[in-house]
Amino acid sequence: MSRIIYTLTDEAPMLATYSFLPIVQAYARTAGVEVETRDISLAARIISQFPERLTDEQRQGDALAELGALAKTPEANIIKLPNISASMPQLKAAVAELRSQGYDLPDYPDSPATDDERDVKARYDRVKGSAVNPVLREGNSDRRAPLSVKNYARKHPHRMGAWTAESRTNVATMGVDDFRSNEKTVVIPADDTLRIEHVGADGSTTVLRESIPVLAGEVVDGTVLHVAALHEFLAAQIARAEAEGVLFSVHLKATMMKISDPILFGHVIRAFFPRVFEQYGDDLRAAGLDPANGLNGILQGLAALPNGDEIKAAFDQGIADGPDLAMVDSDKGVTNLHVPSDVIVDASMPAMIRTSGHMWGPDGDEHDTLAVIPDSSYAGIYQAVLDDCRANGAFDPATMGSVPNVGLMAQAAEEYGSHDKTFEIPADGTVRVLNQAGDVLIEHEVATGDIWRACQTKDVPIRDWVKLAVTRARASSTPAVFWLDESRAHDATLIELVRGYLAEHDTDGLQIEILSPVDAMAFSLERIRRGEDTISVTGNVLRDYLTDLFPIMELGTSAKMLSVVPLINGGGLFETGAGGSAPKHVTQLVKADYLRWDSLGEFLALAVSFEHLATATGNASAQVLADTLDAATGRFLDENRSPGRAIGTIDNRGSHFYLAQYWADELAGQTVDTELAAAFGPLAASLHADEEAIVAELIAPQGSPVDIGGYYHPDAAKTEAVMRPSATLNAALATL
Template identity: 60%
Template sequence: MSVQNPTIIYTLTDEAPLLATCSLLPIIKTFTATAGIEVTQSDISVATRILAEFPDYLSEAQRVPDNLAELGHLTHESDTNIIKLPNISASVPQLKAAVSELRAKGFMIPEYPENPQTEAELQLASRYSKILGSAVNPVLREGNSDRRAPPAVKRYAQKNPHSMGKWSPASRTHVSYMRRGDFYSSEQSVVMEQDGAVRMELVTPDGEVQVLKTIPLLAGEIIDSMYMSKQALCAFYAEQLADAKDSGILFSLHVKATMMKVSHPIVFGHAVKVFFKDLFAKYGELFEQLGVNPNNGMSSVLEKIQSLPAEIRVEIEQDIADGYAQQPELAMVDSDKGITNLHAPNDVIVDASMPAMIRNGGKMWGVDGKLKETKAVIPESTFARIYQEMIGFCKTNGAFDPTTMGSVPNVGLMAQKAEEYGSHDKTFEITTPGTARVVDEQGKVLMQHQVETGDIWRTCQTKDAAVRDWVKLAVKRARLSNTPAVFWLDPYRPHEAQLIQKVELYLQDHDLNGVEIHIMSQVRAMRFTLERIIRGMDTISVTGNILRDYLTDLFPIMELGTSAKMLSIVPMMEGGSMFETGAGGSAPKHVQQLVAENHLRWDSLGEFLAMASSLEEVSIKTGNPQAQILATTLDQATGKLLDNRKSPAARVGQLDTRGSHFYLALYWAEALAAQTQDAGLAARFAPLAKALADNEQVIIAELNAVQGQPVDLDGYYCADMDKMTAVMRPSATFNATLAAV
């Protein structure tokens, strides 16, 4: 890349964002080309990532480059500028479906080995594990995180508040979390004095030393060791089930199996087994023969028993029904379809489900489709506390008021796979009792725990350079936005106590005059922030990696009704930038709707906002003033689009994603034509603005005319790009007008 030819890399991902891209990217390219900015694309869809992992199974023609790895390299370049759209964090069922689809299309990649036993299967499983779950972000996020609500979005939400459920001060809803035996309770933490490596070892009672992992570490790096006790976890579930039943409220388990892809399916599986204790006692052996995996939820049971003779299956189904009847009522994922909270580990994702519950006045859906008070069970206590704190606050102060509430931007520690979110490969389900220990190269035992079979043991690492960059970013944001910044760090937790020391040290790097910086435990920080929020004041949350993820859903959902409208920037440690668009997932339901009735309701607001920030970055980096004009006018267009309510509507026949993109193009062209800084640009866009305005009715009619009929994309994970493009660009008039620029 050269300064003369600035490039923005636009990612192709999956599902609704990919469909939207088929419509939006041609518009963007038309506009940016006028300023000599190239927008290239990079396909990091789950299907492409699978193909890139298995060239050895593909013909030469079928092979694809490893785009994700390439992007990963580019994150270390100072002029890298990536627009990253939401992608699929594949669960096992999703991965299997993608594999099937690819194989059906002639890509003979191997089947996913669900219960790997042989060496070959284990190797395959290991290769597939790179694609499972949240596999993209850890590669690309070579920087810390800067997320905030753009002013236009905040203003729009204040003028057009989303609905908020009423909170009763007498609500029974609460969060239950473990008081002992969880990761929080067992955590130990040390800081490396010098570069080196540590070994994770399990010492069995007869003295055998199994080395589970060797981890290279840098000087100053924090390494934590912690375990979750299976016994304590199961006892906790039993208590909470009894208590939910006594209290007459729903039971609802909230984990994040997409991200905590090793530990949380296990945590989920134990809930399934405790809930259906009698069922698993009765059929345990049969289930094992059938290959039932409780970590995949009751869906695994229901799927596997299909192969049984009808009379046995019916008996089991009756026993399942009895199991539901004996236990407290479960919160439902989809009461119409009978999908319960324990159906599949990825259905309920804590950072999305808890904000939704809080927005609903602390209620979740019961089996009868009614909203009910709920015991939200979040076994690991570390971050569960923040939800209990917010729930308590809502009981005391009522629901938040989006028209007046303050905003909570986030500066998140994320670079270099920090903390728990980087610990998948250092997480183990213990298979034999013993001493789990972390040993340095000199053989010194740094940390150790007594563990039992079934306990989950992990280590987590956090690089010193990432922490230092994070502190710098926090101070910068506090100063730029003239807003207090609060480090959410719990001195009672060993890892965070280490972080507090580093933060206090690295704060000394900066001029702190005129900036307000606090360090508070998570619950105190939450309270401090909430006390300000209801008084209309903003507070920057400066958090670790998981809280970054949780809070950038939680607060935006209260403030804006969605987390998809946040500006999400990753200022890379090496100088480049990544602009993430939305955090609301890749919307499979939207694809279903498109396929069924050719209406797409994906809101590309996140792309608009990211694009403007990306263009601004180009301008700063390359001194290209036209890039800044494109950025400014794009923000103006976005604001006008919001004010004129030209976002996609939910129902068929109404304006959808495509129509919304048309209005963005119209308003952007108008803003460019109207600006006076660059007469050449204005002259160039005036005809486009006029043509789009003149043809508004024709184009909208053409866009809406196609709605109402099913469409065929020839695939889901690996749909046909030409077909998708044809579906997403149905207005000949619009296409021709753009092409004429």
């Protein structure tokens, strides 16, 4: 029997899986396809790290490692749902929940002092941040809006806020003394092993990373952001926001860039409350209240301090004295500085652009905003969009073109601070990268507290990335633009490689450009306004940024993107869109038994997964599943069966029922596979005959609180009962 692996993840996608997966498994099994699951949720990843502390019933194997090995084989066919890229507060909250459920897990040691504590910290660090994606993504990314989704968005355009030339919303970025400006790059000539060391001003040498294997042709970068310059920059932007009468906001990526960006977030808080940290910094430090975890973590911890009320009053005064802060939740007083994972740049900036360049202020109204993005590597792309909207008005989803993406991410292609080569520098001195022969390849002068990082990108993924770009450009007859800046060290090296590898392909008749990110954005926006499509070919960070930015403008959400990862060794990884507001959906379910999560991304990924399986294994019935699911999804969109916006309408579970009904109709009506048609004829008939009863059973529980037994590690039996409330639908599926 052919096999697909369906991942169990977190939050709203996990809840939706309890409802949708039984449908998938029943339909697939009828066509000889087994859909298995692997749990790669944050809770499961934590549990897998401490088997010696747990009972036999509690232990879970390392499913992520298993899937990482599978992704390197031609047999891989993995459907990957959005997972938590855990910030430190999320990691600690998940550990606390598991401990409350009887799991004997250790506390996270913020400042490990023993070998045991260092071991515990290392285990936890393996699961926080973007721990999943680098393991599974053994191929480069192909993300695009399916035609059915794009057509629906044009017929039913979502609301875009109006823009005026008077908008004072802008992006502020360092431009000097940051990661981009200090970057140095080398191409490794032969297989080697690198070492990173810090040489102190006193001549002492500390090895930061002892052994980093590298391959011939690998691109290695090193760079540093100087915190003294950062604080000057932040102080200037706080004053600027006050002077211009706009909201102050910061936009980082403290989940994927799990080392560098939480540190930056902490510096923003220090800069916004300079008097508080000057007067009470020692008290906060002694209590372990780290601003890198956000203002909320500090405020919650003040109750345990004897002078906690005094410090709380100082923070309140700091907010009153500074510019108005952008708010995550005005009603609850949650500011832009409260939680690092609340202001992830690739989601928060598009939301601002979509809302007339506004964020919410403390008064509960929308206001122009100064968006602070400290590192200048890609901040300019957002300023380009703001300037375009100021000049030309809001984009029109009914007419605008599309910007699919080919992203360089295979084999942990690094371009950010989520890996083990990022360091907060302990003392003045020099950081050096040396090869095995002792030659210094990269060197930076550093000061105490600076953030230094190195990144690696292997040659095979770069070659595959260029190949995929050419393939997509030819398949769609669409111009492709490499977003690379010759004035940046990393990009200048890639430009040379790209030009060489393009020469190995037939590019006759294709329009392939290499432009800086700002110029590429301007080029793409001009085409978008004419209704024309442009393929963006980017590195890993821009892949994340653009595949939120453009879909949110075009479709209203990035969750409706088709995300295919053609694995280098022949398998396939099929991703289902972004997590986005998943936490809010979970809260709504627990309070009112209503789940607004839209599983369209799962429908799209499943169809191409079946298609890949049919090609790889020769299972013709799998191709029929793919074709009929695609047709059913088109009907699903045309008949607007996505979850409603209010209790009393169908939610996620109701949308799954209608997808199942339409899919059964298509399978029963097709003539390619008569056995499948015969198998699904009775089911299609019963789903129509019992439609009223099923919908009533799905809606009836709405409005009342439910218990799923946990946020990060819900109880399986309780969650299944909540997510499968229709006995009639369950019985119908069982007939297959």
